[in-house]
Amino acid sequence: MGELQAGKSPFKTESNYDNNLKIWSGGERRTLFSTDLSIGEIIFRQMERHPKLIAQISVTEETVLTWEELHMNAKRVAIYMRKLGLEQGDFVGIIGRLTTHLTAVAYACFFNGTPYHALHTEYDESTIERLFGISRPRLIFCDGDDFEKVQAATEDLQIQIITMRNHPEGSLRIQDILRIPVGQNFQPVRLKDGTDQTLAILSSSGTSGNPKAVTISNSQQIIASFVPLSSSDILYNPNTLDWASGITMTVNAGVFSTTSIIEDSGFNPGALCSLIKKYKISFVFLSSSQLAMLANCPEFESADLSSLRFLTYGGSNCSLDVQKQVRRRLCRDCLNFSYTLTELNGPGCMNFNFDEKPNSVGRPVRGIKVKIIDKQGVAQGPNNLGEICIYNGQNWSGYYKNPGETKKMQDSKNWFHTGDLGYMDEDGYLFIIDRLKDMLKYQTIMYYPSEIENVIAEMPNVVEACVFGIWDPVNGDEAAASVVKKPGTQLEAQEVVDHVKKRITTKFKQLNGGALIVDRIVQSGNRKTNRAATKAEFIKIMKKNTL
Known part of the structure; x- marks a missing residue:
């Protein structure tokens, strides 16, 4: 497949801005089915409509249903x-x-x-x-x-x-x-x-x-009514039913009678390249970590990706270099970041216009409102940094049997407080800077690890990096990094430290806590980078190396 930079996305999202309330909206929710129908009733009827179409192919168990x-x-x-x-x-x-x-x-x-x-x-x-x-x-x-x-x-x-x-x-x-x-x-x-x-x-x-x-309701918000899926689409999703994308893809496969390509083994980016060509897969949903693995596997450079209409990713930050590396191989603008919370019951924002707004997580989808608040809870206008809050107009039953944590997540006016730091630009596109809870403090200066991670990601032999703070009694949080290198390449920890020092002149943002080359970044069960566990592993290895 030839590499093409042209080919704009035909899919658009609205972004209506209320200057008085300082709230962005994706417009009214589009309902495809009677609003009283449960997800189970909708899927049941849709299954009856298309009995002979292929629903699922397991490439590992070699079954077709x-x-x-x-x-x-x-x-x-x-x-x-x-x-x-x-x-x-x-x-x-x-x-x-x-x-x-x-x-x-x-x-x-x-x-x-x-x-x-x-x-x-x-x-x-x-x-x-x-x-x-x-x-x-x-x-x-x-x-x-x-x-x-x-x-x-x-x-x-x-x-x-x-x-x-x-x-x-x-x-x-x-x-x-x-x-x-x-x-x-x-x-x-x-x-x-x-x-x-x-x-x-x-x-x-x-x-x-x-x-x-986290409770998920029968709300039709989980149905991707803003994406033109049909029974001719072939979906690939490596994420299991415990992940938000896992249930979303399972629901939408039933609602739109698509064909799902599944496998019960670990994610293999090279194998995915072959599957896309073999089955003419049109919709792929990956975690940000899986996208980085795909971009850096040897098979990716020659893969036939022409069937893809949507290559969607999410779950955590992804370096802009990785995103550009993937976009370069796509013949159309179909690289989409999906920004959401498990608690939302569906996507919050999606970027259908990567070429126009690279590194943005997009505009609110239909039925979603977004605001940015400062430390005092006051809503901010365009290009002002603050906590991202999202409203979906749906009932949420909260964290099961945990009302205390539920109140921390959703306020009395039903806005979800994401804990993410970001801003909306003048065109209504959302940009995420970092997790508020990930903020580090060197002496009296606050900084965020994602900035350093992005600098490390510039290195040609780097696949993924995780930055965290190592406590020093004088300086406070000294930045340190665990880094995964590309297979078959050479990369030393000191090279990472030197690169950051060269690119970042301020002392407090350098890797004062050191760097470590690791085989993998520790992830949570939901495939998001687990900074706390990665940090613990870093400390354990460093202590062992000093003995």
Whole structure:
């Protein structure tokens, strides 16, 4: 595929600005379905409309399901749940990779109005015990790989566990459930609490503390009505059901009858390049870290990416150099940053115009309002820095059984306080500077690690960097960095320190705490950079090296 710089995005977002209130709006929400319908009812009817279309292809398990087959499997799982007596007030636990039948489990929960609570497979036993101790699911679906860990973590709850693959001897297998007969009269339930009822519980990123149980409602805000998806689209999403993009892609695949390409192994950027060509994938959703991996893999330079209509990424900051490196290989302006919170139930802002506004996270999508507030809570006008706050006009049930943290996130007027520092420009595009909580202080001077990370990202042999503060009794937070180098290249820690010193003249923003070349940046279960854990690993290695 030839490299083209032309080709503007045909997709636009509005940005209406109220100068009196200093609030930006994406305009009225567009509804595609009757507003009283639940997500489960919408997907159920859509599955009936396109029975013979391909719903899902698993490239690792080599399975292909039509919408008719997936519909039938979801109904079988839903019937099993009903036979167990699960009701709308109960929860189903999920800890699973993207295996063939995981989507059927999610849709079954939607059909029954029984929300699932999804946790990442990398969570340790104590985290699983704590989070499932909050929702107390009556049934758990997990991979056999994690069976013993899940069983030990939920021992006191006496929960039925069903395995999705690599089944331990004697376990109840998903295949056993998929033999259940389905009658002619099966229908999705009507929700007792309407679209305010909880659809699922996800976990917050846990980058600044323990993960919290985030409720997601049946609001149609989760439906991507602002993106022209259709049954001809082929989607690829490597993120599991515990991630916001995982549930969003699963919901929208059902709503728009698209084909999903899934794999249950770890993300492989070189393999993705091949999949895009083979299946003519049109929509890809990656984390920022995965985008950096894609940009720096050898296969990317010659990959055929001509089928892509959307290459969307999000979850954390991504260096502008990586974004430009990816955009250079695309024949149209389809590199989109999706900025959101798990708590929002859908995207907050999207940038459909990278060429026009590089490094912006975009304008508010329909149904979203944004304001920037200073330390006193006063709304700011264009180009003024402050905390980003978002309003979606939807009911949010908060962090499950955690009203204290809920009040910290959403104020009395239902604005979400993101904890992100940024500004809106004069055209209504949002730019993020850093996490407020990530702010460092050298002596009496405050600074943000993202500025140093961006400078490190300029180095040609760098894939990813994480900067954090190492405490010094005299200076306070001395910046230090863990850096991942490109495979097959040479990079020394001192080279990173010297590059930052050359590019940044102020002493307090230099890597006074040192640098370390590492194999990976530690991430939370939701694939966001975990500064606290990365810092802890840095300190541990440095101490070991000095012994």
